[in-house]
Amino acid sequence: MGFLWRVLLILVAVIQSTRVEGNGPVTLARLPGREITEYRSFRDVTILQFTIPQNVRLASWVFNATEHRMSPSLVTRCRAREVSLFLKHGSYPVINPDGSIFPDNFYTHRVPVYDLEFRSDSVAAGINITCPPPGDWFAVAFLSYTDPNNDQILQQGISPNCVALIEASVDVVTDDHIVEITQGVPTAHDLTLGDVGGDAIYRFWVPSRTWLCELVVTVTNCESNAAESGLGHCPGLLLTASSDSLPDVSSNSSILQTSCRDFMTSAVCKLLFIPLENSWAYVMISNSSLIKGDTQTVVSYTISLSFSSSVRSVIGNSSTSDAETNIVGSVLHEYVSMWSTETRVPVLRHSFSAFFAFNYLRMVPDGDTTASSINITTDTVTVFAYNIHPISDIGGTVSLDLIINMTPELKNLTRSSYNVSVVACVDYNLRTIPTFPNLCLDHLNRTSEAHMQANTSTKSREGRVHIPHPENGMWYVSYKPFCYITMYDNNNSISYQETDCKGLSLVALSYGVESYPCGATNCGVFGRCYNYNSGGLIYSACVCSYGYIGWGCTDDSKVSSFNDILLAVLLLTLSNLIFIPSIYFAVRRRYFTEALVYACTMFFSTFYHACDSGEDTYSFCLFRLSTLQFCDFYSAILALWVTLVAMADLSPLWRSLAHMAGAIAIALGTEYDRTSLWVFVVPFGVGMIILLKQWVWRCRQQHSCYPEKNYYKKFFLPGVLLFIVGVSCYTFLQTRNNYKFVHSAWHAIMALTIVFLLPSRHHKVASSEDSDDSSTSLWKRGRAYMSIRWLKRR
Known part of the structure; x- marks a missing residue:
C-alpha cells in the first residue's frame, strides 16, 4: 500500500505542478517506527517533527501504523486499532480528542490543523498540502480516544500485549523557476501566456519593520501569434502575492490578488500588500483571462519593488487613477486608513532556568527593563512585537494580561462623561487593528473577535489570554482605547455607542507577557504540571486528578458525584x-x-x-x-x-x-x-x-x-x-x-x-x-x- 501511495503522490504532484517541467517528488525525510499509545491526556501523544524547505509547491506526508505483539498470551493475534493524527506548522497541535472544554481565555485556533484517521493495519494514509509554509511542522499521533470508563479491564496475559508503531515520510515538489528581485532595482522580463496558462514567480526578502510592499508591473510590449498585437490586445494579468510560502491560487485565506485587464487605459499594474517581517515574500504573475484556441502571447514588462515602514507614506504617494484606486481601495483602504505611523514599543526578553519560562518587558529610555506599564494614546494603535523561538519556546503556554490603571483624570471622566474600553488583538504573523466594540480587522478586510478587552465599567478592569504551544515566529499585540457611552432603548436593552475621547489623550495600562510550562494557573487545583519528552522534543502537559480532564484540569464533565x-x-x-x-x-x-x-x-x-x-x-x-x-x-x-x-x-x-x-x-x-x-x-x-x-x-x-x-x-x-x-x-x-x-x-x-x-x-x-x-x-x-x-x- 505504501507503493500505491507513492504512485498517487506522483500523479498529484504532476497535476498540481504542471508548470515545473522535470521536477518530481523528492523524499525529504523518513522517520522510523515510533510507539503510539492510547490518548488519555496530551502527555500520551507521540510527536513527529518535519522540516519543510523554501519554495515547496507540494508536500505529501505518508503515515503507516502496524501492530506488534510483545509477549505471549492466550490470544496470539493483535487486532488493528484506530489511529488519530494531527499535523500543524510552527508548533504542536492543540487538540482535545476527549471532547474536553478548554479553559477560559484560551486562544487555540491560530493556524490550520490537518487531521487524519486511519488504522494500525499496515495500510498507508497520507496528507497533501499545497504551498506549505517553510520551517518546522509537527504531527501528534496516538491511538484514537475512547471513553476509559467503557474500556474492558482484562487480566494481563489473557489479552495480547500489543504495541502500535507508526512510521512517517514526507515527499516534496519544489519550484526551481523562481526569480529573485531586489528593492529599487527594476528588472525586465518576458512571459508567454497561452491557453494552457503560464505564470512567473518572483520572491524578495522583507526586512524588519516593513509595513507595506508596493509592486509595480509596467507592460512594455505584447506580441501575439494572432492577427492583433499591441498593448490594447494584451491578455489580462493577475498579480498574486503571499508571504513565507508560494502563492496558492486555490486558497484565498492568505493571499492577495489584483487583476489588470485594460491596458488601453494604463500599462501599469500595481499591487500593494502587507508582508511578514524578516521572511521571504512571493509574487506570481499569471494570465487573468482565458485565451481561446492556440493563441499565445509574449508579454514584455518590467517589475519594480519598494518598501515602506509607514502606511500613510505609501497611501499619500499613490496616484488616484481608477485602476490604482480600485486596487488600494478594495482591499487595503479601510485597513490602512485606521493606522497612523506605527507606534511600536521596544521590548526585551528575560529567560529563566526552567523550561518554557521567560517574559518580555518594556525598555524605557534609561535602560530599565522592569517597567510593566505604559501610556497608550487614544488616536493611534500601539503595537508590541514578541518573538517565539523554535523548539525551545513552543512547548509551554504564553499568558498575556491587560489591566487599565485608573488615574485621577480617568476616574473623573468615567464618572461624568464616558467609559473607556481597551481592545487588544493578539495575532501570529499578522498586524490587526482593534475596532469598536471588540473586533480585530486584518489586511484582507476580515474581522475576528478580539482576544483581550478591558473596560472601566467593570470592577476587574482586566483582560487575559493564554496561548498554549505558541507557534515560533513573530507575535503582535495591538492596543487601542475607545471611549463609549451606554445606551438604553425602550425595551431596556443595553447598547454601546462610541464617542470622542474629549479630555483624554493617554490611557495608563499594566500589561504582562509571560511564558509558563502549563500556563499561569499551573493546572489549577485539580492537576499538576509535568514536562515530557517525545523523540527529543520537550513539552508540558497537565496530569489531572479527581476525574477532571482538559488542558487546565478545569473540565468536570467526567467527575464522579x-x-x-x-x-x-x-x-x-x-x-x-x-x-x-x-x-x-x-x-x-x-x-x-x-x-x-x-x-x-x-x-x-x-x-x-x-x-x-x-x-x-x-x-x-x-x-x-x-x-x-x-x-x-x-x-x-x-x-x-x-x-x-x-x-x-x-x-x-x-x-x-x-x-x-x-x-x-x-x-x-x-x-x-x-x-x-x-x-x-x-x-x-x-x-x-x-x-x-x-x-x-x-x-x-x-x-x-x-x-x-x-x-x-x-x-x-x-x-x-x-x-x-x-x-x-x-x-x-x-x-x-x-x-x-x-x-x-x-x-x-x-x-x-x-x-x-x-x-x-x-x-x-x-x-x-x-x-x-x-x-x-x-x-x-x-x-x-x-x-x-x-x-x-x-
Whole structure:
C-alpha cells in the first residue's frame, strides 16, 4: 500500500505542478517506527517533527501504523486499532480528542490543523498540502480516544500485549523557476501566456519593520501569434502575492490578488500588500483571462519593488487613477486608513532556568527593563512585537494580561462623561487593528473577535489570554482605547455607542507577557504540571486528578458525584464481609489455618479498596497503597491455594509442607508481577494436580468414589459453578464503569464458593483410617507398599 501511495503522490504532484517541467517528488525525510499509545491526556501523544524547505509547491506526508505483539498470551493475534493524527506548522497541535472544554481565555485556533484517521493495519494514509509554509511542522499521533470508563479491564496475559508503531515520510515538489528581485532595482522580463496558462514567480526578502510592499508591473510590449498585437490586445494579468510560502491560487485565506485587464487605459499594474517581517515574500504573475484556441502571447514588462515602514507614506504617494484606486481601495483602504505611523514599543526578553519560562518587558529610555506599564494614546494603535523561538519556546503556554490603571483624570471622566474600553488583538504573523466594540480587522478586510478587552465599567478592569504551544515566529499585540457611552432603548436593552475621547489623550495600562510550562494557573487545583519528552522534543502537559480532564484540569464533565464515589467505596469494602460465613465454617470444620487466611483476605481487600476507590474524597489508607495492593493480591491467591490443599485432604506432614511452599512461591510471584495471569494460573494448576492425584489415589485405595457422591451433588458442583461464574466476571466482564458492581460480586461469589468447596469434618473423620496423622505410619505404609510390589515381581 505504501507503493500505491507513492504512485498517487506522483500523479498529484504532476497535476498540481504542471508548470515545473522535470521536477518530481523528492523524499525529504523518513522517520522510523515510533510507539503510539492510547490518548488519555496530551502527555500520551507521540510527536513527529518535519522540516519543510523554501519554495515547496507540494508536500505529501505518508503515515503507516502496524501492530506488534510483545509477549505471549492466550490470544496470539493483535487486532488493528484506530489511529488519530494531527499535523500543524510552527508548533504542536492543540487538540482535545476527549471532547474536553478548554479553559477560559484560551486562544487555540491560530493556524490550520490537518487531521487524519486511519488504522494500525499496515495500510498507508497520507496528507497533501499545497504551498506549505517553510520551517518546522509537527504531527501528534496516538491511538484514537475512547471513553476509559467503557474500556474492558482484562487480566494481563489473557489479552495480547500489543504495541502500535507508526512510521512517517514526507515527499516534496519544489519550484526551481523562481526569480529573485531586489528593492529599487527594476528588472525586465518576458512571459508567454497561452491557453494552457503560464505564470512567473518572483520572491524578495522583507526586512524588519516593513509595513507595506508596493509592486509595480509596467507592460512594455505584447506580441501575439494572432492577427492583433499591441498593448490594447494584451491578455489580462493577475498579480498574486503571499508571504513565507508560494502563492496558492486555490486558497484565498492568505493571499492577495489584483487583476489588470485594460491596458488601453494604463500599462501599469500595481499591487500593494502587507508582508511578514524578516521572511521571504512571493509574487506570481499569471494570465487573468482565458485565451481561446492556440493563441499565445509574449508579454514584455518590467517589475519594480519598494518598501515602506509607514502606511500613510505609501497611501499619500499613490496616484488616484481608477485602476490604482480600485486596487488600494478594495482591499487595503479601510485597513490602512485606521493606522497612523506605527507606534511600536521596544521590548526585551528575560529567560529563566526552567523550561518554557521567560517574559518580555518594556525598555524605557534609561535602560530599565522592569517597567510593566505604559501610556497608550487614544488616536493611534500601539503595537508590541514578541518573538517565539523554535523548539525551545513552543512547548509551554504564553499568558498575556491587560489591566487599565485608573488615574485621577480617568476616574473623573468615567464618572461624568464616558467609559473607556481597551481592545487588544493578539495575532501570529499578522498586524490587526482593534475596532469598536471588540473586533480585530486584518489586511484582507476580515474581522475576528478580539482576544483581550478591558473596560472601566467593570470592577476587574482586566483582560487575559493564554496561548498554549505558541507557534515560533513573530507575535503582535495591538492596543487601542475607545471611549463609549451606554445606551438604553425602550425595551431596556443595553447598547454601546462610541464617542470622542474629549479630555483624554493617554490611557495608563499594566500589561504582562509571560511564558509558563502549563500556563499561569499551573493546572489549577485539580492537576499538576509535568514536562515530557517525545523523540527529543520537550513539552508540558497537565496530569489531572479527581476525574477532571482538559488542558487546565478545569473540565468536570467526567467527575464522579459524591454519591457515586460513596456507593463504590461501600460496595467494594462491605462486600468483603461475606467472607465472615467462610471464616465461620472454616473454624467450625477445624480448618484454622484456612480461617486465618480467609480473615486476612477479608481484612486486606477491605482496606485496599477503602484506600483505592475513594478518589481522595472518602478514602482511608491504613498503609501505603502499594503495600495494601500486595497484601490484597497475595492473600486472595493464598486463599485459593489453601482451599485446594484442604480439598485434597493431605496428611498433616504434606499439608504443612504445601502451605509453606505455597506461601513462599505465591509471595515471590506476587512481588514479581502481581497483575500477571501466571501468578493465578500456576498456583491453581499445581493445586488442581495435587487435588486430582490425591482423589484418584484414594478412589483406588477405597475402591469407591472419593469424596462421597453426596459431596459432589450438594457442594462440589455448586461450588465449581460459582467459581466459574466468578472468574468469568472478574476476567471478561469488568469495565471501569461497572467495576464497583462486578468486582463486588466477585468478592461475594468467591466467599460463597469457599463455603461450598471446603470439606466438612464428617468427611474428614470418615477418611481418617485412610489417612494416618502420624508421619511414622505414613512411612510404614510406604515401606509395606514397596514390599508388596517387590514380592509381586518375584
